[in-house]
Amino acid sequence: MARTGNSRRTFMAGAAAGTAGALAAAGAAEAATAPAAVPTTRPADGTGTGAGRRVAVLGGGVAGLTAAHELAERGYAVTVYERRALGGKARSMDVPGSARGSRRPLPAEHGFRFIPGIYHNLPDTMRRIPFPGNANGVWDNLVAPREMMFARAGGREDLRAPIPWQGHDPAELTPDEIRRALTGILQTLVRLPLHETAYFVDRALVFLTSCDERRDEVWERTPWWEFTRAGRMSSEYQRILAIGVTRNIVATKAEEASTRTVGTLGEAFVFNALGRGADGPPDRILNLPTNEAWIDPWEAHLRSLGVEFRIGWTVREVRYGDGRVSGVLVEDPAGVRQTVVADHYVSALPVEHARRTWSPALRAADPMLGRCDKLKxxxxxxxxxxxxxxxxxxxxxxxxxxxxxxxxxxxxxxxxxxxxxxxxxxxxxxxxxxxxxxxxxxxxxxxxxxxxxxxxxxxxxxxxxxxxxxxxxxxxxxxxxxxxxxxxxxxxxxxxxxxxxxxxEDELLIHPTGTFHNRPTAGTRIPNFFLSGDYVAVDIDLATMEGANASARAAVNALLDRDGSPAARCAVKKLYRAPEIEEFKRHDRWRYRLGLRNVFDLG
The missing domain is CATH 3.30.9 (D-Amino Acid Oxidase; Chain A, domain 2)
Structure with a gap:
């Protein structure tokens, strides 16, 4: 889903992790936030810093357009090569032959867009895209639906509820406060037996207070089904909090989905619902079809910055020689093949398409590229x-x-x-x-x-x-x-x-156990080759539009470093980390290194 995506895929992610269980599964489907490790100021005039340097961006989805945006603001000459249409999986499209008279064609899409409050990098980009009448650009086109619903079959009553959103930072955030909040949400929305509600909330607290090492090593290798002990629970628990969550968030079976991935998103949605570290409400959508509200204005703005687009051009092979990318073989709309030569290359294709373009010599230059073959x-x-x-x-x-x-x-x-x-x-x-x-x-x-x-x-x-x-x-x-x-x-x-x-043509990255360890970084060992896309390792551990945007910022920062550029680096904002919970994570790090369970883990 922009289903990246998925973007829309994270609509269900409110429940993802155990922590936001009900939010996501129910229909929702980043102390303070860690500061960027690089300067966050953008160039004042966007000129001079990359003057004369050419960058070929391979792919025109959210990742490619973000990379082009950041590079153009820093004075680089950018050309984007896109096989089909700008926006990639995030775009909307026309239903052919559906218009009559002066009307527009019926609007269609790969999947509905969803831009939750846990996103920060993508909304920052949206604020910088002008839109007529909007003080905050395209960002002002975001609206918040009022409610969500579990629709049941077989004559069972549907579960319908308003979307929780405090809109302010609570005075205190402790495990007990979180326990009460989650219990209330689950009892209101899911209506599980009390002992199952209590158990799931305990599992959520285990993940919330787990240190990074435990998350990366233990929970990354633990399936969500096993972590939530779904096999011991009622069919309702299994369908909503195990099967439903994993299919809607990561398009993966509960028996395979990484607890680290599901838990990370669930945690973020819990903090979002409690008003912590959020850009806005947990559920936000666009107030127009995606291209009208966002993609078309973005294209127009990038053209005003000097970005050139080659639509209908297919990337065939990224060629390697003399220790660097020597050029990219592309095919134009007429089927004529030619080699594109630039100073730098940013691969912004979806992983299943990108890895087909990496030549054996390129793969040999950085083994990280080969590990991408394991991504599903x-x-x-x-x-x-x-x-x-x-x-x-x-x-x-x-x-x-x-x-x-x-x-x-x-x-x-x-x-x-x-x-x-x-x-x-x-x-x-x-x-x-x-x-x-x-x-x-x-x-x-x-x-x-x-x-x-x-x-x-x-x-x-x-x-x-x-x-x-x-x-x-x-x-x-x-x-x-x-x-x-x-x-x-x-x-x-x-x-x-x-x-x-x-x-x-538009599959989505899924997250079975072990995926985290095979995701590549934005910078590669090849000095003029960089990766961006929702499969690249960034803080939000899920294939989303936010991940695509953050990875493009990371790729641009790596490029600026390699270029020795004086330009300000892109801000890359991480998921919110509650200061009150960090002490519990530090305690858990001590326990993890001693081989002990998390203090809340009762088995």
Whole structure:
């Protein structure tokens, strides 16, 4: 999901770690924050610092556009090479042939965008992108949904609640305060047996107070299923806090997902919900389709800074010689191959595409590149349903936690106040867009008994619609009517569905145990080659738009260091660390080195 992504993937991450259990699983799906280790001031005029130095940025997603932005502000001559469209997985797109009269085409997307308050680096970039009428640029286009919902199937009552957000720093933050807050959230939203609620909260406190060494070595190698003792618990506990969390956050099975990854995001969402170290509320989305609200203004701003774009150009091979990258073989839209030569190269392609471009000689120059072959990706893809009437669902995200395909969704028209949906989009008949993410592609559905990959595109649409109705129409009210379905649009990056070899151009990095140790750094041993993307090691241990943005900043800083540039380094803000909890982590470091359990770990 920008599902990086995933961006939208972290919508469910509120519950991710044990600590934010209910926030994420329920539909949410960085003492103080550690200061950047480099100067945070940007160049005053963006000129002179990199004058005459050329940088080729390979990829035009969030990572590539961020790198181009930071480099251009420092006076570098930047050219971005992008195979399809700027924005990558984060972009929105037009439904072909859907416009009538003077209306715009119906808006579609790889998956819904989600920009939570735990993000700091991406919002900083958004504030620096001008938008007409906005004092804070594109950042002012963020709005906060009011509520979230677990939609249950089988006639069970749906769980619906406002999104917790204090908006200020609490006076005190102790394990007891956190225990009470988490218990209240779980009892309100999840309704588990009291002993299971208490146990899960204890596991959350174990992770919260674990030192970095225990997290990196023990919890990174411990599956979330094992950490939460899900095998001993009720099916409700397993479905919501084990299976649902991991599928929606990291698109990984609970039996495989790294506790370090799930826990880190959950911890961040707990602090966010408590008003600590946040850029804003836990759940924020854009008030327009993504390209209108963000990507198109970003492109225009970068062009004003002198950035050049080569759209439709495919990167084929990063070539190595004489101890450095000697050039990049690219293919232009006409299929003509040529070599691009620059002073520096920033690879900003998704990992599954980037590693195919690394020549054997390049890999031999830095073994870290070879370890990227161990990183795993999976499917998480969006489908949009256009409706001729507004469905009375929820004023925010919903999670169909009983759906075999792990569906999450949001109705978009009410969050786009500047647009009159039927007057501005399509043929005038569609009044809303229900944007749905499919996180599970390998389990049988309820309509055809086939996995999503085994279904044709039409069967996928019918199956998703059936699973939505099973979750929303099962308690006596018909919230979704077949007669209100205008049309649907499935991400074009998915191809070959229903054949033996389906493909997905936009897979997402997932986080089974051990992934943390295979993520590369932004700087490589090759002096003019740098990595950015949501797979690069940064503080937020998840494939997200925030991770893509932070990694691009780290890549630019590494480039500036190699260049001996006097330009101010990019600010790279880390996830929030509560000062009151640091003392517990220091105590746990002592216990860890003695081979003892965490003080809260009762087994």
């Amino acid at each position: 990706t999976d499917w998480m893809t969006g489908i949009q349903f256009y409706l001729t009437e507004r469905a009375p669902l929820v004023h925010g995200h919903l999670n169909c936690i009983d759906s075999p395909w792990s569906l999450t969704a949001i109705q978009q028209a009410e969050h786009w106040p500047a647009r009159d949906f039927p007057a501005d989009y399509g043929d005038g008949a569609a009044v809303d867009c229900l944007s749905v993410d499919i996180s599970e592609w390998d389990k049988p559905g309820i309509l055809y008994g086939k996995t999503a990959k085994q279904c044709t595109r039409e069967e996928v649409a019918r199956e998703v619609w059936a699973q939505l109705k099973a979750s929303l129409n099962d308690t006596g009210s018909t919230l979704l009517r077949d007669g209100a379905l205008h049309s649907w649009f499935l991400d074009p990056g998915v191809d070959g569905l229903g054949t033996p070899n389906p493909t997905n």
